[in-house]
Amino acid sequence: MVIYPIRRDIDGQGTQLVNWVAEIQSPRNVMQDWNLDGRLEDFLPTFAQWKFDWLDVAGMLREADTVLEYPMVDRDPLPYWTAGRTTLLGDAAHPMYPRGSNGAGQAILDARTLAGCLKREIDAAAALKAYEAARLDAANKVVISNRSLGPDAILRTVHERTGDKPFARIEDVISRAELDGISENYKRIAGFEREALRQRPSLV
Ligand SMILES: Cc1cc2nc3c(=O)[nH]c(=O)nc-3n(C[C@H](O)[C@H](O)[C@H](O)COP(=O)(O)OP(=O)(O)OC[C@H]3O[C@@H](n4cnc5c(N)ncnc54)[C@H](O)[C@@H]3O)c2cc1C
Known part of the structure; x- marks a missing residue:
C-alpha cells in the first residue's frame, strides 16, 4: 500500500x-x-x-x-529508438514496471539528454543518434532491473524475515547497511546516485 x-x-x-x-x-x-x-x-x-x-x-x-x-506490465527493451529524424522517448521508448517510481523520472532524463544533444549537434539526425547512444542502455537496464523487484527487494526481505508479523523497529529486521545497499544499487542503475549527480555536468 x-x-x-x-x-x-x-x-x-x-x-x-x-x-x-x-x-x-x-x-x-x-x-x-x-x-x-x-x-x-x-x-x-x-x-x-x-x-x-x-x-x-x-x-x-x-x-x-x-x-x-492498472495492469502490471512492461515491454522487452528495444534495440534502437531512432530512425532518421524520428526517435522515441519516455514510455514509448521503455515502458517499465512501476517499481522504484521511475517511469516519469527516466522520461525526464530522456528529455534533458535529448535537449542537450539538439543544442550541441547541428545535424538533427546525428543529435537523435547521440541521444539514443546516451540513453538506450541506461533506460533498458532500469526496465530489466524493475523486473527483478528493484527497490521492492526491501519489502520481500522484511516480509520473509518477519513471517508477515508486526514489528516495532525496521532496524530489528533489516540492518541500515542492507537498506542502504539495496537503495544505493537501484539509484546507481536508475541514474540518481547522489555523488554521480554532483560530479557529472548538466545534461543540457
Ligand atoms: C498508476 C501509475 C503510477 C505511476 N507512478 C509513478 C511514480 O511515482 N513515479 C514515476 O516516475 N513514474 C510513475 N508512473 C509512470 C509515469 O506516469 C510514466 O512513466 C510517464 O508518465 C511517462 O511519460 P511519457 O511522457 O513518456 O508518456 P505519457 O505520460 O503517457 O504521455 C504521453 C502523452 O501522449 C498523448 N498521446 C497519445 N497518443 C497521442 C496522439 N496520437 N496524438 C497526440 N497525443 C497523444 C497521451 O494522451 C499522453 O498525454 C506511474 C504510472 C502509473 C500508471
Whole structure:
C-alpha cells in the first residue's frame, strides 16, 4: 500500500487530497486495460484491519471518489529508438514496471539528454543518434532491473524475515547497511546516485 498526500485543506476544514495505490497480485485484468474501474471487494479485505491513530486506511479506501485498476506490465527493451529524424522517448521508448517510481523520472532524463544533444549537434539526425547512444542502455537496464523487484527487494526481505508479523523497529529486521545497499544499487542503475549527480555536468 502506497499512500501520499497531494493537496492540503481542500475544503477549508482540513481535509487532504490523498493518492493511494493498493498493489495486489491477481489474475484479473489480463487484457492490459488502463481504463478499468477498480472493484473495492477485490482489495479491501486485505486492508480491512489497517486502522492507525493517524489514518483509517480501510475507511479511506471505502470513501475514495474514483478507483482505477492498472495492469502490471512492461515491454522487452528495444534495440534502437531512432530512425532518421524520428526517435522515441519516455514510455514509448521503455515502458517499465512501476517499481522504484521511475517511469516519469527516466522520461525526464530522456528529455534533458535529448535537449542537450539538439543544442550541441547541428545535424538533427546525428543529435537523435547521440541521444539514443546516451540513453538506450541506461533506460533498458532500469526496465530489466524493475523486473527483478528493484527497490521492492526491501519489502520481500522484511516480509520473509518477519513471517508477515508486526514489528516495532525496521532496524530489528533489516540492518541500515542492507537498506542502504539495496537503495544505493537501484539509484546507481536508475541514474540518481547522489555523488554521480554532483560530479557529472548538466545534461543540457
Ligand atoms: C498508476 C501509475 C503510477 C505511476 N507512478 C509513478 C511514480 O511515482 N513515479 C514515476 O516516475 N513514474 C510513475 N508512473 C509512470 C509515469 O506516469 C510514466 O512513466 C510517464 O508518465 C511517462 O511519460 P511519457 O511522457 O513518456 O508518456 P505519457 O505520460 O503517457 O504521455 C504521453 C502523452 O501522449 C498523448 N498521446 C497519445 N497518443 C497521442 C496522439 N496520437 N496524438 C497526440 N497525443 C497523444 C497521451 O494522451 C499522453 O498525454 C506511474 C504510472 C502509473 C500508471
